[in-house]
Amino acid sequence: MASKRILKELKDLQKDPPSNCSAGPVAEDMFHWQATIMGPPDSPYAGGVFLVSIHFPPDYPFKPPKVSFKTRVYHPNINSNGSICLDILKEQWSPALTISKV
Template structure:
């Protein structure tokens, strides 16, 4: 048995040209992408185009939402407040105090406001988180309000929407009653008539 230590291949000094392995690795020309790598870069360009369109939409809506946030912070509508839930500018929480002189006076109502990337060209989705008994608000908190549906206009703002909701709490609009409320009202009316007959 020999007590000599055999040098490992990477421990041996490099004798070719006097440069070390590290220098040779650094001096090596960059590898040209193979056909597989080139094919992978093609979809990324397409994705970049798609995402730039989405980003433009997002930035337009985000700018508008930021502007409305600044306005509602400086000059909130009476009995209302609203702002982002967290870091997401597209998800807001609003608080409405029951309008004075209405049956909701003294109540505190929480609403969720969800903006889409198409805002302000499409209305935000506004729903009551606090349960409320109202002919224009269904059991899931969905509000039957024309400006949140067919009569939406990009000229409208969240401040105007909140004012309209406060107005709806003061004076309900039975012409736009939620389906659930109409069924409950009709059932109540029928039951009342049955009891009168008995």
């Protein structure tokens, strides 16, 4: 189930990628992705390139992915380890959410 869902999300991302962002598997591991986020223009992050690590659990989408910044970023929702502190990545996760919505 998880592999099928992750593959579908990858195809959807490739077909309609979010602006200033790309993501995909690391090597051949569909459960470990790396994303690159370009800092939005007209923001304090403009010109920045931020690397994000995404680990999908075996019971995805019923459990949320673990998402963390590998590039140091100063943001109220990102702790010093790069972990993203958002309810939708914890108790508010829903299987209806996708990685592109995160």
